[in-house]
Amino acid sequence: MTDATTRYARADFQSDQEVRWCPGCGDYTILATLQNLLADLDIDREKHVFVSGIGCASRLPYYMNTYGVHSIHGRAPALATGIAVANPELTTWVITGDGDALSIGGNHLIHMLRRNINVNIVLFNNQIYGLTKGQYSPTSEVGKRTRTSPAGSIDRPFNPVSLALGAEASFVARAIDMDRNHTRMVLEAAVAHRGSAFIEVYQNCNVFNDKAFAALTGRPGRDENRITLEPGQPILFGPDHERGVIVGATGARVVDVAEVGIDAISVHDPANPDPSMAFALSRLSHGPYGPTPIGIFRDVMRDTYEERLHRQIDEAKAKRGPGTLADLVKAHGTWTIE
Amino acid sequence: MADKTLTIPPPEQRDRVVIRFAGDSGDGMQLAGSRFTAASAAFGNDLVTFPNYPAEIRAPAGTLPGVSSFQVHIADWDILTAGDRPDVLVAMNPAALKANIEELRPGGLVLVNRDSFDERNLAKAGYESNPLEDGSLRGVHLLTAPMEELTKIAVKDTGVTGRAVLRSKNFFALGLISWMFNRPTEPVLDWIEAKFGDDPVGKANAEAFRAGFNFGITTEEFHHTYEIHPAKLTPGVYSNVTGNRALAWGLIAGAEAVERPLLLGSYPITPATSILEELARLKHFGISTVQAEDEIAAVGIALGASFAGHIGVTTTSGPGLALKSETISLAVMTELPLVIVDVQRAGPSTGLPTKVEQGDLGMALYGRHGEAPLPVIAAASPGDAFNAAIEAVRVAVKYMTPVILLSDGYIANSSEPWKVPDFDAIVETPAQFATEPNGPDGRFLPYLRDPDTLARPWAIPGTPGLEHRIGGLEKQDLTGNVSYDPENHQHMTALREAKIAQVADEITPITVAGNPDSELLVVSWGSTFGAVRAGRNNAEKLGFPAAHVHLRWLHPMPRDLGPILQRYNKILVPELNRGQLARLLRSDYLVATISLNKTQGIPFKAIEISDKIVELLKDPS
Numbered sequence: 001m002t003d004a005t006t007r008y009a010r011a012d013f014q015s016d017q018e019v020r021w022c023p024g025c026g027d028y029t030i031l032a033t034l035q036n037l038l039a040d041l042d043i044d045r046e047k048h049v050f051v052s053g054i055g056c057a058s059r060l061p062y063y064m065n066t067y068g069v070h071s072i073h074g075r076a077p078a079l080a081t082g083i084a085v086a087n088p089e090l091t092t093w094v095i096t097g098d099g100d101a102l103s104i105g106g107n108h109l110i111h112m113l114r115r116n117i118n119v120n121i122v123l124f125n126n127q128i129y130g131l132t133k134g135q136y137s138p139t140s141e142v143g144k145r146t147r148t149s150p151a152g153s154i155d156r157p158f159n160p161v162s163l164a165l166g167a168e169a170s171f172v173a174r175a176i177d178m179d180r181n182h183t184r185m186v187l188e189a190a191v192a193h194r195g196s197a198f199i200e201v202y203q204n205c206n207v208f209n210d211k212a213f214a215a216l217t218g219r220p221g222r223d224e225n226r227i228t229l230e231p232g233q234p235i236l237f238g239p240d241h242e243r244g245v246i247v248g249a250t251g252a253r254v255v256d257v258a259e260v261g262i263d264a265i266s267v268h269d270p271a272n273p274d275p276s277m278a279f280a281l282s283r284l285s286h287g288p289y290g291p292t293p294i295g296i297f298r299d300v301m302r303d304t305y306e307e308r309l310h311r312q313i314d315e316a317k318a319k320r321g322p323g324t325l326a327d328l329v330k331a332h333g334t335w336t337i338e
Numbered sequence: 339m340a341d342k343t344l345t346i347p348p349p350e351q352r353d354r355v356v357i358r359f360a361g362d363s364g365d366g367m368q369l370a371g372s373r374f375t376a377a378s379a380a381f382g383n384d385l386v387t388f389p390n391y392p393a394e395i396r397a398p399a400g401t402l403p404g405v406s407s408f409q410v411h412i413a414d415w416d417i418l419t420a421g422d423r424p425d426v427l428v429a430m431n432p433a434a435l436k437a438n439i440e441e442l443r444p445g446g447l448v449l450v451n452r453d454s455f456d457e458r459n460l461a462k463a464g465y466e467s468n469p470l471e472d473g474s475l476r477g478v479h480l481l482t483a484p485m486e487e488l489t490k491i492a493v494k495d496t497g498v499t500g501r502a503v504l505r506s507k508n509f510f511a512l513g514l515i516s517w518m519f520n521r522p523t524e525p526v527l528d529w530i531e532a533k534f535g536d537d538p539v540g541k542a543n544a545e546a547f548r549a550g551f552n553f554g555i556t557t558e559e560f561h562h563t564y565e566i567h568p569a570k571l572t573p574g575v576y577s578n579v580t581g582n583r584a585l586a587w588g589l590i591a592g593a594e595a596v597e598r599p600l601l602l603g604s605y606p607i608t609p610a611t612s613i614l615e616e617l618a619r620l621k622h623f624g625i626s627t628v629q630a631e632d633e634i635a636a637v638g639i640a641l642g643a644s645f646a647g648h649i650g651v652t653t654t655s656g657p658g659l660a661l662k663s664e665t666i667s668l669a670v671m672t673e674l675p676l677v678i679v680d681v682q683r684a685g686p687s688t689g690l691p692t693k694v695e696q697g698d699l700g701m702a703l704y705g706r707h708g709e710a711p712l713p714v715i716a717a718a719s720p721g722d723a724f725n726a727a728i729e730a731v732r733v734a735v736k737y738m739t740p741v742i743l744l745s746d747g748y749i750a751n752s753s754e755p756w757k758v759p760d761f762d763a764i765v766e767t768p769a770q771f772a773t774e775p776n777g778p779d780g781r782f783l784p785y786l787r788d789p790d791t792l793a794r795p796w797a798i799p800g801t802p803g804l805e806h807r808i809g810g811l812e813k814q815d816l817t818g819n820v821s822y823d824p825e826n827h828q829h830m831t832a833l834r835e836a837k838i839a840q841v842a843d844e845i846t847p848i849t850v851a852g853n854p855d856s857e858l859l860v861v862s863w864g865s866t867f868g869a870v871r872a873g874r875n876n877a878e879k880l881g882f883p884a885a886h887v888h889l890r891w892l893h894p895m896p897r898d899l900g901p902i903l904q905r906y907n908k909i910l911v912p913e914l915n916r917g918q919l920a921r922l923l924r925s926d927y928l929v930a931t932i933s934l935n936k937t938q939g940i941p942f943k944a945i946e947i948s949d950k951i952v953e954l955l956k957d958p959s
Contacts, residue, residue, distance in 0.1 A: 015807065017819060017820070044802065045802075045805060046799065046800055046801055046802045046803070046804070046805055047799070047800060048799075049646075049799045050807075051642070052809075054810075061807050061809070062807050062809070062820060064807075065805055066805050067799035067805055067806065067807070068806075068807035068808070068809075069642075069645055069672070069807070069808055069809055070807065070808070070809025070810060070811065071638070071668060071809065071810060072664055072665065072668050072810055075634060075635070075638045075664075075665060077635075078603075078630070078634065078635040078636075078637075078638025078639050078642065078665075079638045079639070079641055079642035079645070080642060081628065081635070081638075081639045081642060082601065082603060082628075082638065082639035082640060082641060082642020082643035082644075082645070082646065082648075082650060083642040083643065083645060083646045083799065084642075085601065085626055085628060085639070085643065086599070086601055086626070086642070086643040086646035086647065086648040087646045087647065087798075087799065087800060089800065090646070090799050090800060107631055107632060107635070108631065108634075108635050108638070111630075111631035111635065309626055309628075312621055313621045313622075313624055313625075313626065315621075316621035316622040317621075317622045317624065319622070320622040321622065322622060322623070322624070323590075323620055323622040323623035323624075324761070325587060325590060325591060325594075325761045326761055328587065328590075328620070329577050329587070329758050332577055332579070332583075333376065333379075333380075333577060333578070334575050334576060334577045334758060335379060335380050335382065335575070335576055335577075336573075336574070336575050336576070337382060337568075337571050337572070337573050337574060337576060338573055
């Protein structure tokens with residue numbers, strides 16, 4: 001997808017609007033990664049449409065010099081569905097957050113994934129409500145003390161990757177804002193994927209939920225806990241790849257390679273039509289606190305909704321000829337009064 | 339069909355008749371009624387229908403809540419309503435008789451399925467004694483037929499067995515009524531053949547229908563028959579359409595007129611669902627229908643499609659309109675074309691889902707957050723829904739605005755002969771997309787307006803050089819950039835209001851119907867048109883001629899409405915709500931109005947209107 005004869009520079013994807021996230025916000029990194037990626041893709045700038053809902057992340061379309069709609073809370077997947085169905089030639093993106101996608105917009109998200117609309121959904125997960133200044137979100141950990149949970153949150157959080165897999169998404173991945181190269185690789189694979197591509201990005205909110213992902217981004221946690229999934233490779237992690245993951249009938253578990261031998265370690269296969277293994281991997285951690293897989297959990301091919309719809313339309317036209325109102329009324333039954 | 343023998347007297351001539359088919363909701367009364375209607379339409383009568391059925395798919399059999407009815411008014415002249423009271427009642431069981439007998443015109447004719455009047459069914463309907471025998475039906479012309487017994491005999495060689503046998507009894511009743519009213523039999527038999535082909539059920543229905551017809555011929559009791567001549571309607575080609583079907587076709591015609599593909603995002607809801615069903619089967623027109631996961635997604639999908647250059651439409655009823663409210667406000671802010679169809683039903687909440695009400699006018703006009711004006715148009719009849727839909731699409735595109743199109747449960751399911759327009763003559767007003775930057779320095783200004791319509795340009799994704807962002811945050815004039823500037827917000831609020839006010843340019847001047855010099859003006863909107871017009875006409879026959887204005891656009895109002903209202907001493911506003919239009923007229927025009935309100939889930943009767951007109955014109959004050 002990356003083209004040596006790039007027509008664009010990052011600046012071509014930067015709008016003239018001043019970026020207004022808090023200094024130090026993880027969103028800046030994701031924005032830059034996206035702009036750099038788009039500049040290198042062989043896709044015309046005018047073919048990109050960024051659709052968002054409400055929240056800090058959802059301001060991103062204003063900063064992209066592409067087509068964009070900053071819509072309303074939770075509804076970006078609905079608008080993106082309309083755009084993608086109306087014009088499948090476009091590269092449609094949904095930019096969303098944990099509140100936008102998983103609370104108010106949860107219904108639209110799962111149905112978009114189920115239908116396999118050709119949209120790239122980038123969920124900025126910071127485990128907090130930022131724009132409303134620090135209330136717990138549907139990914140906040142149990143016990144989290146916030147302005148609306150002074151005695152600690154009693155909500156069990158969603159695991160977004162598990163949720164997307166449960167909704168039978170055809171592409172599911174996780175990335176970390178600070179790891180630009182890895183995030184770029186995942187986003188590029190998402191663009192290449194035909195169908196709904198769901199990417200959870202762990203995004204640090206340095207104002208309301210700083211270091212929420214420290215177990216994966218700080219030292220020594222980043223070397224010890226980050227399980228980078230690579231297709232066709234045994235699932236190994238740790239400073240010296242001394243630990244691994246075995247996915248068995250009872251789920252996934254972390255093992256010492258020295259104890260079980262390298263051949264016992266499960267080989268990652270995102271193209272496996274059965275999502276069970278990907279789901280088991282997503283259950284290794286219920287949040288970014290211990291060994292946590294990042295990368296592409298699942299990447300399988302199936303028809304998109306809009307392909308099926310347009311196929312039905314084409315078949316109907318071929319079979320019945322282009323419809324005319326005159327024929328329609330005639331078939332319904334008419335009579336003539338002289 | 340057998341020739342009538344000489345012993346059968348010639349039919350009695352009638353200029354009109356109202357027939358109500360009533361039975362259990364599983365008895366197929368809607369089907370019997372609609373087939374009788376189709377035969378009458380083919381025969382050339384004018385007609386209006388009124389289906390009335392419970393919200394439950396199958397309420398407990400034999401009970402009053404389970405009664406479903408279909409009323410049809412046929413005439414040899416141009417009629418406006420489905421008739422105030424039936425002249426003929428077909429009752430398939432005691433509950434159907436009990437639920438409808440009070441409505442029958444005095445001295446009217448009742449045809450009952452005698453076999454269903456057993457102890458069990460009488461008890462279910464709450465009869466303590468058999469009304470066929472206890473004299474309580476004195477004063478009506480009672481005819482009975484053993485419909486179940488005769489249906490069983492008729493279908494015995496068709497291969498249909500068991501409980502399925504009695505399902506054909508509606509066709510027996512239809513056959514008998516067809517005989518009594520001298521209907522042609524071919525339309526029914528042709529329909530059965532086309533619908534069922536070689537299916538034994540089709541054969542059973544045809545045999546039951548013939549048996550019913552022949553029972554009329556051979557039974558002296560039924561030798562008094564009636565004839566209603568074809569109506570002298572304007573020459574042309576006609577089709578019998580329900581409002582929802584006409585509305586669906588109007589959306590197609592509207593999309594063709596603006597030369598944009600139609601995308602419908604919708605979630606099934608009574609009584610709007612059949613619009614989605616109709617468009618879903620018309621894929622060869624290039625229509626995309628998306629059955630969304632909920633009402634909010636449905637309108638969001640439609641709005642997204644509009645951003646991408648389609649004409650986005652969503653169809654719903656009151657509860658759904660409430661859910662769509664936030665997205666409609668987004669459409670107001672982003673100034674994208676969108677058509678929202680509200681087929682109103684009785685509310686609040688789930689209310690009476692299958693019954694008519696005009697209760698959503700206020701919500702259509704005001705039911706959004708912030709100052710969010712948009713055009714509102716209402717269909718007046720099933721056939722008119724076609725034209726109203728075209729207008730809604732046209733205005734949405736021309737003014738870059740969401741438009742609410744109001745219909746209701748009465749229009750949705752009723753039908754009338756619709757004079758098929760010349761589709762080639764529908765004026766084409768192709769949508770224009772922006773293709774070039776329109777600002778200084780080669781910039782694109784998404785909120786630079788057309789000086790005449792105040793519409794902003796429609797620049798669709800995929801157009802090079804016009805990349806831009808829109809959204810729910812307030813827009814800076816011209817650039818469309820996010821703006822929190824106080825003066826700009828006031829300016830933009832006024833601009834959005836002025837743009838919608840401009841839509842009044844689309845409204846043809848009002849024609850005052852009836853007696854323009856009367857001291858009384860009747861103002862109506864939506865589906866009450868037929869009853870109000872017929873009621874006005876009836877009052878005139880009694881010597882009390884009022885003036886009548888029927889409003890098609892509810893926002894903006896016609897520019898000449900104010901001066902017209904000022905000319906009348908009395909203004910009567912009949913509505914199937916608690917006075918929502920009346921309040922608007924009082925507040926916007928500072929005129930006194932008299933309301934006639936009905937919230938029973940059923941349409942006005944013409945006599946309710948004429949009685950009120952007579953009362954107001956008799957009163958000297």
